[in-house]
Amino acid sequence: MTSLHPALILIAGALLLPFLRGNARNIAVLSAPTFALIALWLLPEGKLWQVQWLDYQLAPLAVDKLSRLFATIFLLMAAVGGLFALRQTSKLEVPAAFLYAGSAVGVALAGDLVTVFLFWEFMAVGSTLVLWSAGTPGAFAASKRYVAVHLAGGVILFAGIAGQIAATGEASFHAMKADSIATWLILIGFLINAGAPPLSAWLPDAYPEASWSGTVFLSAFTTKTAVYVLLRGFPGAEILIWVGIFMIFYGIVYALLENDMRRILAYSIVNQVGFMVTGIGIGTEMALNGAAAHAFSHIIYKALLLMSAGAVLAATNRRKCSELGGLFHSMPITTICGTIGALAISSFPLTSGFVSKSMVTQAAIDGHLQAVWLFLAAASAGVFLHAGIKFPWFVFFQKDSGLRPADPPASLRWAMIFFAFLCIALGVYPEPLYALLPYEVNYVPYTAAHIITQLQLLLFSGLAFFVMLDYLKRTPTITLDVDWLWRVAGPEAAKTFRLALTETRAGLAEIIEARRLAIADFLTRHRRPEGLLMRSWPTGSMALWVMVLLLANLAFFYLR
Amino acid sequence: MKYEHWLDNPLNVRKLWRGFLIVLALTVIAGFFVDLHPHFEIEKWLGFNAAYGFITCLLMIVGAKALGLFLKKPDTYYRQDERDD
Numbered sequence: 001m002t003s004l005h006p007a008l009i010l011i012a013g014a015l016l017l018p019f020l021r022g023n024a025r026n027i028a029v030l031s032a033p034t035f036a037l038i039a040l041w042l043l044p045e046g047k048l049w050q051v052q053w054l055d056y057q058l059a060p061l062a063v064d065k066l067s068r069l070f071a072t073i074f075l076l077m078a079a080v081g082g083l084f085a086l087r088q089t090s091k092l093e094v095p096a097a098f099l100y101a102g103s104a105v106g107v108a109l110a111g112d113l114v115t116v117f118l119f120w121e122f123m124a125v126g127s128t129l130v131l132w133s134a135g136t137p138g139a140f141a142a143s144k145r146y147v148a149v150h151l152a153g154g155v156i157l158f159a160g161i162a163g164q165i166a167a168t169g170e171a172s173f174h175a176m177k178a179d180s181i182a183t184w185l186i187l188i189g190f191l192i193n194a195g196a197p198p199l200s201a202w203l204p205d206a207y208p209e210a211s212w213s214g215t216v217f218l219s220a221f222t223t224k225t226a227v228y229v230l231l232r233g234f235p236g237a238e239i240l241i242w243v244g245i246f247m248i249f250y251g252i253v254y255a256l257l258e259n260d261m262r263r264i265l266a267y268s269i270v271n272q273v274g275f276m277v278t279g280i281g282i283g284t285e286m287a288l289n290g291a292a293a294h295a296f297s298h299i300i301y302k303a304l305l306l307m308s309a310g311a312v313l314a315a316t317n318r319r320k321c322s323e324l325g326g327l328f329h330s331m332p333i334t335t336i337c338g339t340i341g342a343l344a345i346s347s348f349p350l351t352s353g354f355v356s357k358s359m360v361t362q363a364a365i366d367g368h369l370q371a372v373w374l375f376l377a378a379a380s381a382g383v384f385l386h387a388g389i390k391f392p393w394f395v396f397f398q399k400d401s402g403l404r405p406a407d408p409p410a411s412l413r414w415a416m417i418f419f420a421f422l423c424i425a426l427g428v429y430p431e432p433l434y435a436l437l438p439y440e441v442n443y444v445p446y447t448a449a450h451i452i453t454q455l456q457l458l459l460f461s462g463l464a465f466f467v468m469l470d471y472l473k474r475t476p477t478i479t480l481d482v483d484w485l486w487r488v489a490g491p492e493a494a495k496t497f498r499l500a501l502t503e504t505r506a507g508l509a510e511i512i513e514a515r516r517l518a519i520a521d522f523l524t525r526h527r528r529p530e531g532l533l534m535r536s537w538p539t540g541s542m543a544l545w546v547m548v549l550l551l552a553n554l555a556f557f558y559l560r
Numbered sequence: 561m562k563y564e565h566w567l568d569n570p571l572n573v574r575k576l577w578r579g580f581l582i583v584l585a586l587t588v589i590a591g592f593f594v595d596l597h598p599h600f601e602i603e604k605w606l607g608f609n610a611a612y613g614f615i616t617c618l619l620m621i622v623g624a625k626a627l628g629l630f631l632k633k634p635d636t637y638y639r640q641d642e643r644d645d
Contacts, residue, residue: 249620256624257632320635329565365599373600377609378616385617397567449596456587456609463584464617471621478638480631487638 003048005061006036006071007109007119010078010102014095026086029094033079036105040071047111056171062111066292066438070108070228073296074101077220077303084307084415085213093133097217100126104221108228112171113161113186116229120157120193124150127222130214131206139209145486146206149192149199157189176233187234194226194277195270196243200250201483203270208262208319212310215262219269219306220299227276227295231438236283241372244281247274248379255386256472257479259320261395262309265302268345268387271379272298278376279360282367285439290359292437297352297426301344304419305391308338311412312395315405322474326400333407335396337416344423346388346458347380352426354454355433355445362443380454381461388458389465394474584610 013032020028045068049061078101085094103126106119124147131143163182165171176183195203207218234240251271258264272294279291311334312327313319328335340351347353357380364373407413426433434441465472526532563569588607598604605611 252620253624253627256621257628259635328567370600370602374602374612377612378620381613381617382620385620400568447597448594452587452590452594453596453603453609455583456591456607457613459580459584459587460610460613461617462580464614464621468618468621471625475632476635477628477632478635479628480633480637 003043003061004039005049005106005109006040006043006075007102007106009036009039010075010098010105014098014102017095017098018091029082029086030079032098033075033082033101036102037072037075037079040068040075040105043068053114055169056112056114056165058114058171059111060106060115061109063109064438065436066228066232067108069292069296069436069438070224071105072436073224073299074104074108074221077101077217077299080415080418081213081217081220081303083418084216084310084412086411087409088211088213090133090135090211093130093211093214093217096126096129096133097214098126100130100217100221102126104225107225111173113164113173114171116173117154117158117161120225121154123222123225124154127218130217131210134209134211134214136209139211142206142209145483146202148486149202153189153192153199156185156192160185160187160189173229173232175235178234178237178239187230187237190226190229190233191243191277192226193222194230194273195223195247196277197246197250198482200247200270201481204254204258204263204266204481205483207266207269208260212314215266216303216306216310219265219302223269223273224295224299227273227280227291230277230280231288231291235280235288238281238283240277240281241369242281244274244276244278245372245375245379247271247277248375249382250274252379252382252386254479254481255390257477259322259474259476259478261312261319261321261324261391262306264321264387264391265305265309268383269302271383271386272302272345275357275360275376275379278372279363282360282363282369282372284363284367286359286366286443287363289434289437289439289441289443290356290361290363293356293359293433294353296433296436297344297356297423300419300422300426301341301352304337304341304416304423305345305387307412307416307419308334308341309391309395311408311416312405314408314412316403318403320474320476321394322476324395324401324403325398326396327403327405328396329400330404331396331407333413334416335392337420338396339392340420340423342388342392344427346384347454348388348427348458349446349451349454350424350427352423352430352433354427355430356426358445358450358454359443377457381457381464384458384461385465389462390472393465 010032013028017025017028043063045063047059047062049059051058051060078098081097082094085097088094100123103119103122107116107123110116110119128143128147131139131146160182164186167180167182176186178184178187192199203223207215210218230240247270251267251274255264255267255271258267276291276294279287279294312324312331315331316324318324344351344353347357361373361376361380364376430445527534529535566572588610591606596603602608
């Protein structure tokens with residue numbers, strides 16, 4: 001128990017930040033993730049912390065190649081995101097983001113299911129606080145929907161974990177098969193956080209409501225932690241291939257229809273996570289390596305894209321493509337960085353996406369999964385369409401909106417430049433990334449055939465974009481998603497039910513009142529002073545009846 | 561005529577378009593000279609990836625537009641429920 005836990009370093013940093021101001025705070029923001037990163041890399045592999053809890057052996061700190069890879073990218077993201085957010089005026093956001101990032105690291109380094117669950121819930125808290133710190137009514141409303149979905153997911157996950165521990169008698173976190181109710185519940189809990197159907201709408205609903213820097217943090221941790229736990233927990237679960245492919249096309253189609261620049265990118269998170277989930281479903285070493293590598297490069301280029309969008313939002317206070325355009329005139333650095341991110345997400349040769357996503361496609365080829373491969377190839381073209389061109393085109397180019405905001409201040413610029421550099425560096429020189437992957441890499445991304453086929457796919461997708469540009473013109477609209485069910489249908493159903501209930505109750509009350517009156521009336525009719533039962537009888541009639549009785553008696557006597 | 565940026569000049573934009581089309585053609589022509597290692601039967605067609613990329617993108621746009629017919633709403637659609645919160 002002598003080793004330091006990197007997640008706790010970052011969370012301690014988060015708790016310290018509210019007490020600091022000025023330069024001390026800036027230094028703490030940058031050094032907390034850096035120290036955690038150093039601590040992570042000083043750790044040897046193995047189960048480093050072991051705790052006995054009830055009857056179970058827990059391992060809150062366990063390191064292997066896969067967990068180190070994810071913890072590394074989470075901490076790198078926290079550091080560069082912290083740099084990007086240095087000028088954020090909300091004093092809550094960065095501490096919340098560090099709690100969130102630290103919890104993601106905690107999940108990545110958890111060797112047992114109980115620790116996974118604990119950090120999983122802390123992530124939900126941290127990310128909700130990041131949303132809150134935007135301070136707008138829209139963000140607050142979205143955060144309530146967001147936390148409801150995640151708490152529901154947490155309950156499902158908890159039920160699954162409890163069932164799994166009860167069934168196996170131990171809590172360690174290792175590869176499972178979805179073959180019992182408990183493991184299915186765990187899988188569902190994981191998939192909810194991955195943005196998988198049918199609840200995927202929580203992601204594009206909530207993420208674009210955060211502040212200009214908040215969305216950058218949100219994009220990185222929840223979905224990629226889900227990718228990590230799926231990689232460790234359910235490699236080769238075939239259903240994930242189809243879940244992933246659904247996510248890929250869902251992301252493309254909704255992003256094509258979307259007008260909000262950050263919501264376009266939010267839909268494309270679901271799309272990109274779909275590639276990773278498909279890779280996990282294929283389950284070969286190449287595919288799992290590809291999913292892990294793609295998660296790594298995805299965090300960088302998606303953060304870069306959202307940083308460029310955040311810089312535009314901070315400078316113009318506008319978020320709709322239909323109100324933006326022509327920003328390349330006055331924001332050259334943001335334009336270039338955003339475009340590099342767009343090329344990387346599209347897997348252009350010489351960018352990080354090219355060396356990571358191709359491994360998933362290659363795994364589909366190696367497994368002779370032609371249908372899957374055709375879907376993935378179409379999806380690669382579609383990524384360029386919905387994010388690679390659409391985002392930079394409508395935000396930075398297209399018609400001139402007349403806006404001339406300047407490039408953002410230094411802290412934002414350097415965060416973008418650093419991530420843009422990484423997008424290219426990993427694309428040109430992928431060996432360091434390949435060395436971090438869980439399995440040995442026997443893959444050469446740069447062959448003439450691969451470059452040419454990829455360029456054909458992407459460039460002709462670009463041609464399709466410009467040919468169809470008239471059909472892609474942005475309109476001030478949104479597209480209904482499953483969140484409609486809990487934003488409109490649910491409340492409407494509740495209102496209708498309440499109305500029906502009130503009416504039924506009123507109707508029932510009326511009937512009951514009528515019956516009560518009838519009974520009261522009946523009772524009083526017979527029991528009032530002159531009523532049948534209460535009135536006094538004349539003595540004569542009494543004597544008459546006594547005589548009748550006596551005569552009857554006499555008659556029976558003789559008849560006997 | 562003076563332009564604010566060289567990209568604002570329609571002549572330059574036309575040059576970019578021409579360059580783009582030339583690169584498009586080159587990627588297809590390269591298929592004659594480079595063995596593209598087709599993995600599946602369908603990939604052996606010349607320019608398969610180019611045609612596939614183009615056609616699937618058209619289909620995705622058409623599909624999205626079709627879905628949009630049913631699901632598109634003005635972006636003030638949810639304002640009402642935000643006010644209830």
